[in-house]
Amino acid sequence: MSRTGFSVTVYGGAPGEIGGNRILLEWAARRWLLDFGMRFGLTGKFFEEFVQPRGATLGLRDYLRMGLIPPLEGLYRHDLSAHDPGLWTRYRSHPQYRTVDRVDGVLLSHGHVDHVGSIGFLREDIPVYTGLTTALIGKCLQDPKPTGVDGEFNYLVPRAAKGDMLEVLRGAPRTQRRHFIATDGTDVTDPAAAIQQLASFWGWVPGERTAIRSAPLELLDQRGLGDLGLRFWRVDHSIPGAAAFGIETPIGWVIYSGDLRMHGHSRQRTEKFVKAAAALQPALLIIEGTRVGQSDPVTEPDVHQAAEEVVRQTGGVVIADFTARNIERLRTFRDIATARGRRLVVTTKDAYMLEHLNVIDPNIPHPASEGLAILDEPQGTVQSWEKEVRQRFAANFVRAADIRREPGGYILCLSYWDITNLIDLEPEGGTYIYSSSEAHSEEQEIDAQRLTNWLDHFGLRKVGGLPGAEQGPYHASGHIDGPALEGLIEDIGAERMLPVHTEHPEWFEKRWGKRVVRVGEGVPEML
Ligand SMILES: [Zn+2]
Numbered sequence: 001m002s003r004t005g006f007s008v009t010v011y012g013g014a015p016g017e018i019g020g021n022r023i024l025l026e027w028a029a030r031r032w033l034l035d036f037g038m039r040f041g042l043t044g045k046f047f048e049e050f051v052q053p054r055g056a057t058l059g060l061r062d063y064l065r066m067g068l069i070p071p072l073e074g075l076y077r078h079d080l081s082a083h084d085p086g087l088w089t090r091y092r093s094h095p096q097y098r099t100v101d102r103v104d105g106v107l108l109s110h111g112h113v114d115h116v117g118s119i120g121f122l123r124e125d126i127p128v129y130t131g132l133t134t135a136l137i138g139k140c141l142q143d144p145k146p147t148g149v150d151g152e153f154n155y156l157v158p159r160a161a162k163g164d165m166l167e168v169l170r171g172a173p174r175t176q177r178r179h180f181i182a183t184d185g186t187d188v189t190d191p192a193a194a195i196q197q198l199a200s201f202w203g204w205v206p207g208e209r210t211a212i213r214s215a216p217l218e219l220l221d222q223r224g225l226g227d228l229g230l231r232f233w234r235v236d237h238s239i240p241g242a243a244a245f246g247i248e249t250p251i252g253w254v255i256y257s258g259d260l261r262m263h264g265h266s267r268q269r270t271e272k273f274v275k276a277a278a279a280l281q282p283a284l285l286i287i288e289g290t291r292v293g294q295s296d297p298v299t300e301p302d303v304h305q306a307a308e309e310v311v312r313q314t315g316g317v318v319i320a321d322f323t324a325r326n327i328e329r330l331r332t333f334r335d336i337a338t339a340r341g342r343r344l345v346v347t348t349k350d351a352y353m354l355e356h357l358n359v360i361d362p363n364i365p366h367p368a369s370e371g372l373a374i375l376d377e378p379q380g381t382v383q384s385w386e387k388e389v390r391q392r393f394a395a396n397f398v399r400a401a402d403i404r405r406e407p408g409g410y411i412l413c414l415s416y417w418d419i420t421n422l423i424d425l426e427p428e429g430g431t432y433i434y435s436s437s438e439a440h441s442e443e444q445e446i447d448a449q450r451l452t453n454w455l456d457h458f459g460l461r462k463v464g465g466l467p468g469a470e471q472g473p474y475h476a477s478g479h480i481d482g483p484a485l486e487g488l489i490e491d492i493g494a495e496r497m498l499p500v501h502t503e504h505p506e507w508f509e510k511r512w513g514k515r516v517v518r519v520g521e522g523v524p525e526m527l
Pocket residue numbers: 110112237259478
């Protein structure tokens with residue numbers, strides 16, 4: 001036992017693994033989780049679209065047995081093991097097994113699934129501290145697919161035992177709101193008013209008649225944060241609302257970077273964070289290292305320039321492939337569309353998110369704003385969230401037939417998952433701009449090849465990081481490059497550092513030697 005009793009345990013995102021961050025900080029007075037994301041690599045090792053963990057009927061069982069969540073008794077929702085009272089006795093001899101009787105909260109850095117994705121398993125009384133934007137992104141991600149144990153990060157659907165399986169608990173209200181505490185309203189002049197404006201949306205669950213009254217979205221001001229020994233700073237990343245945290249501990253301040261960069265439009269947020277973190281003279285910096293091997297990063301203005309040139313050369317339709325949660329990229333293509341006399345077309349799911357994020361950040365384009373339109377895709381049953389979008393924005397929908405008539409009038413935000421739309425669009429003489437990160441797993445490579453097959457089948461010009469495509473600066477990464485990271489670490493000047501979310505811990509060790517803390521997955525490191 002160390003003098004301070006402070007320890008850090010990495011249950012996901014340990015050196016060697018990109019993403020799936022789950023870090024536990026604990027000492028006598030407190031226990032904080034830093035993110036609780038989904039581990040893509042490990043999940044993909046065993047599962048795919050048609051081989052899925054059986055969460056709906058068997059709760060935690062498959063996730064524990066396949067190592068997708070660590071065996072920490074007491075950390076998870078009780079209802080997910082209600083059918084299996086002997087579950088935990090089977091894990092008592094597991095090397096990572098321990099009981100976790102109390103957690104003060106999850107400090108959620110941002111809304112990417114490798115950071116938020118496994119929160120749905122956590123006990124419902126564990127509060128989530130995060131920015132207002134990230135809280136809303138979580139809800140907008142879950143609403144289109146409200147029930148599915150591993151996606152229940154915003155609200156949960158309690159289960160009960162039925163024999164040796166689980167079923168959804170009957171009786172209204174079926175859903176329960178997880179306790180979210182918004183730690184800032186940085187982009188909002190009056191965060192309290194914004195929360196009030198969002199209250200009915202926050203309490204609404206698609207398919208439920210009654211709003212959820214329990215656990216409204218709470219706002220914690222700087223003083224409240226300070227009382228908990230916490231700091232919160234927004235940083236520059238490829239999703240809005242991304243943040244870093246500071247945690248006051250017996251060893252001194254611990255800084256958690258989340259994911260960040262210094263080459264986006266919000267680089268000044270990261271710079272401010274670095275200054276403020278340095279002023280705390282931190283004892284430990286938990287820092288991401290996704291792209292330490294890169295230097296001279298492509299910037300958003302580079303993407304703008306290259307993509308605009310391609311749009312200028314294209315007479316037909318342009319399809320831009322990027323995740324719509326990357327609002328910076330969405331604005332880049334919105335601006336290109338406007339400059340080239342085109343409209344930017346998004347999916348209903350994207351429109352849903354944009355509408356609600358616009359309430360707290362007017363810089364996020366509203367789906368009914370000038371220059372935007374929503375794609376009217378052929379639908380079978382229309383879900384309730386989507387019905388509402390269709391009603392509210394009826395005038396803003398465009399159909400494939402409209403686009404076929406005037407293909408030079410549009411830029412469509414679509415991705416691999418929406419690719420069947422090409423059949424309706426018949427996009428002759430068009431261009432596909434792949435504006436996302438390149439495939440890095442075998443499965444992604446197969447998807448990229450399949451996407452390429454579609455584009456070739458329809459005779460589209462291909463640019464960006466796809467096999468056989470014209471290469472160029474069509475994507476700016478969400479992650480800081482090596483030289484900038486080196487500067488950031490020197491500027492913060494923490495006594496020690498723990499690299500996470502990186503395949504190259506040796507990059508850190510080469511530079512900072514013994515100041516780098518080495519951890520094994522699931523092994524508490526006393527500091
Ligand atoms: Zn991220």
